[in-house]
Amino acid sequence: MKFKPLGDRVLIKRTDEEETTEGGIVLPGSAAEKPSQGEVLAVGPGRTLDNGEVQSVSVNVGDVVVFGQYAGSNTVKVDGDELVILNEQEILGVLEN
Secondary structure (H helix, E strand, O other), rough: OOOOOOEEEEEEOOOOOOOOOOOEEEEEOOOOOOEOOOOOOOOOOOEEOOOOEEEOOOOOOOOOEEEOOOOOOOOEEOEEEOOOOOEHHEEEEEEOO
């Protein structure tokens, strides 16, 4: 199944978070915080401005992005994976190597 975001929305797969703390304590799944970074899987065409022009989204498929911990309350399951749908404004930045 494919999912194509509309407008300035971005489809993100959260990266797996470490299951243990730095001190070696193993956290159960319910106690672990949701990671606030993920890989961009799909990007919408962009936001339509008042003058009718489309402003493209500034992230690309494959980018690893950082977003707020409570951002992305919209989720969708695609092929068994729970994915997050964010507006471009909710993305704080792109991680680069």
